[in-house]
Amino acid sequence: MTIIRQNDLIDSIADALQFISYYHPVDFIQAVDKAYQREQNPAAKDAMAQILINSRMCAEGHRPICQDTGIVTVFLKVGMNVQWDATMSVTDMCNEGIRRAYMNPDNVLRASILADPDGARTNTKDNTPGVVHYEIVPGDTVEVHVAAKGGGSEAKSKFAMLNPSDSVVDWVLNMVPQMGAGWCPPGMLGIGIGGTAEKAMMLAKEALLEPVDIQDLQARGASNRAEELRLELHEKVNKLGIGAQGLGGLTTVLDVKVKDFPSHAANKAIAMIPNCAATRHTHFTLDGSGSAKLTPPKLEDWPEVTREAGANVKRVNLDTVTKEEVKSWKPGDTLLLNGKMLTGRDAAHKKMVDMINNGEELPVSMQGRFIYYVGPVDPIGDEVVGPAGPTTATRMDKFTRTMLAETGLLGMIGKAERGPIAIEAIKEFESVYLMAVGGAAFLVAQAIKSSKVVGFPELGMEAIYEFELEDMPVTVAVDYLGESVHQTGPAFWSKKIEAEAIEVK
Ligand code: SF4
Secondary structure (H helix, E strand, O other): OEEEEHHHHHHHHHHHHHHHHHOOOHHHHHHHHHHHHHOOOHHHHHHHHHHHHHHHHHHHHOOOOOOOOOEEEEEEEEEOOEEEEOOOOHHHHHHHHHHHHHOOOOOOOOOOOEEOOOOOOEEOOOOOOOEEEEEEEOOOOEEEEEEEEOHHHHOOOEEEEEOOOOOHHHHHHHHHHHOOOOOOOOEEEEEEEEEOHHHHHHHHHHHOOOOOOHHHHHHHOOOOHHHHHHHHHHHHHHHOOOOHHHOOOOOOEEEEEEEEEEEOOOOEEEEEEEEOOOOOEEEEEEOOOOOOOOOOOOHHHOOOOOOOOOOOEEEEEOOOOOHHHHHOOOOOOEEEEEEEEEEOOHHHHHHHHHHHHOOOOOOOOOOOOEEEOOOOOOOOOOOOOOOOOOOEHHHHHHHHHHHHHHHOOOEEEEEOOOOHHHHHHHHHOOOEEEEOOOOOHHHHHOOEEEEEEEEOHHHHHHOEEEEEEEEEEEEEEEOOOOOEHHHHHHHHHHHHHHHOOOOOO
16 A cells, blocks of 8 residues: 655645746657748747747746746546545645645746636635546556646637537537637647547546657557547648648647547537647656656757847837837738837726726826736746736737727737727727737746836736836737738638648648
8 A cells, every 4th residue: 555645745746837837848849849940931930939949948947938827737546555644635735736836936926816707706826726637546656647727728628519420620620710829829739529528628638638749640650530530630720821829830730639438329529628839737656755756858858949030020119109100010020129018918908998988097098008918927036027928819809999999009919819899990090919929928028127017006917017128029910901910821821731732740
């Protein structure tokens, strides 16, 4: 009989969460590097360069890959011969591990979990509770998989109860374009087929814990239906031309994982969960000899990548920028932002729009300013701000018309595409939407030279900050005429892949 001590599980979970906050899995890095090397669209290639540079910086600096440090999921396989030397429940031990990891002063992680999700939405302040799953298995060890999943990619999860004769491939190819780019591709798709509704979702989530190994499968060939689907979907999804960050290009998915389970004759449940550029998971086994020892990757595992300055790079001073200057920017232009920029995301936008509707004055004037959709990680040591990458812009779409019409706001910066109502408003008010790369948060934060809270301090990471910038890289994603690179890019690249029979495997 193996004795597992309470502190060994708590310490192992805490260490694993710190580890995955700054170390990408090596298989993931290598897959992004391969995709980077063969990418033909300069904008998508640059996005992957930023992801790779950011990844290496995080590994060296032990700071989070992304400002969204995720919701924690723990999968435990508990051996039937294990005895616990503990007073806490196993779920409580997992949550204590989460608490210690997220509040570690050497690398504080962002607390993103809100209690009372359809009510007060109060931050629990320590990122607990995690979502904990168990399986009781023969044996005398405890096997643990730990993952921290970003909200942007989790938001794009899909489920359907197909008819038995419906095509899984058709369903996936219909759903992936609807997911937009808010899941920060390139990444992976986890697909669960069969069982019941909840079983299919579990299979999809578990599938994401596996390493990227599609090239091995391509080399050896499929030996069952799940593997056939992996090969077919990997190729067909990439042929959609969505590309890194939805900018259009050759790689949207680095791998597709499929798990299946026997199904009722009347059903074919299907679930799909994407994993993003901040893929974070690891696993360890406790055998009673102490807490887990995780082996850090070697720095040589990261490629040496330098960003190539394109011809269409413009340096912009946000303190003096005018509407005329904004109108000179073309979709796909790279801008280096300098000067002062405001921030605000979901809660701040809701509050501002409520205040406008009530005739109240905002805590800070938006006239002629740019707003960045971000919720940064708290700084440590001499940092001005912690990792501060963009959050999904479509969540702000419903506030955009009011913000542009009522505040004099000049432009917005966020992640991924804008929806029709936001694009209409951008066109009407001759505004602009710029995108930064999701999953390159530590790199983006290097451009922020000072930071202060200027509104709604009670909202914590969702407060309005004013950042002073030096060369923050962004791409013009929707210009003042309403042309969106997230529409034109994938349309162009899917046609080009087809017409020129470009290899996307
Ligand atoms: S990479 Fe994108 S989806 Fe993933 S955690 Fe970061 S912002 Fe969220």
